[in-house]
Amino acid sequence: MKYSRFAIVATLSLLVAGASPAAAADKAHQQLMAEIRMLQEQQQQLQQLVGGLAETLKVVTSKIDDQTGASRKAFADQKLLIDNVAEGVRVLREKADDTNVRLSTVSQELEAVRQAIASGPSPTTAAAPVEPGAAPAGEPGAAPTGASTAATPAPPTGSAPFISPQRMYDNAYNDYMGGQFDLAIQGFNAYIASFPKSDKADDAQLNIGNAYYAAGKYREAADALQKVISNYPQSDVLPVAYYKMGLTYTELKQVDLARRAFETVMQKYPSSPENFLAKQRLDGLKGK
Secondary structure, X not given: OHHHHHHHHHHHHHHHHHXXXXXXXXXXXXXXXXXXXXXXXXXXXXXHXXXXXXXXXXXXXXXXXXXXXXXXXXXXXXXXXXXXXXXXXXXXXXXXXXXXXXXXXHHHHHHHHHHHHHHOOOHHHOOOOOOOOOOOOOOOOOOOOOOOOOOOOXXXXXXXXXXOHHHHHHHHHHHHHOOOHHHXXXXXHHHHHHOXXXXXHHHHHHHHHHHHHHOOOHHHHHHHHHHHHHHOOOOOOHHHHHHHHHHHHHHOOOHHXXXXXXXXXXXXXXXXXHHHHHHHHHHHOOOO
16 A cells, blocks of 8 residues: 555656646747737837838938929029020120220211311301392302302212121121021021131121021031031130030931030039030930
């Protein structure tokens, strides 16, 4: 009987000892699964956070692109406004110069008339009215007619009327602005022939190219613009000439020459207003 009780106690002890490791393993397994679930939840939260950040980044990038585009457009508009104001100031200055020339010419004419009047006969020698019985004009004893009129010098025959350089340039430019491109080209050519050393000779040559371009004569426009580059290497209109050359070659489907002209503007004149325009045109030529 004692042996039986001892056997039972030993058996129960062995069963308890065997069950303890199994319970511990099950508890560790449950804890591990709990940690895995926690990690999965954290991973989902991180994915949601990354997705939110990506969406926010996309919105911010879109806003930056919009602001950049708006800034570029505003910059281009400001450049155009500044160029228009500068052109208006230049035209006003030219008109002021032309006005000064006119005033000088009028002053000289008035001085000539004054001298002519001063050198004429005095008013006391003017012929009196013919009284009844007096000899008619042209007969013996008659007073000479026209004695009181001053001798006004007549302009020399066969001489062309004087025109100032500014007037000649303005006439040609007005024809250009009015769409009379053939007349404008003739006027600018005449200006260059008459005043080859003028400060506006390069502008006149550039406008010849512009007139040809506006008329759709692109080959002639390219030749005229090339003269600006060749004949006036120190001119301040060279950025415009190269840019317009690029536009002309684009119309002529000569993409390589057009690209070279736009690249010249960007390389040689990076601070000019045409630099931004040339870059836009150059980007448009990609893939052609």
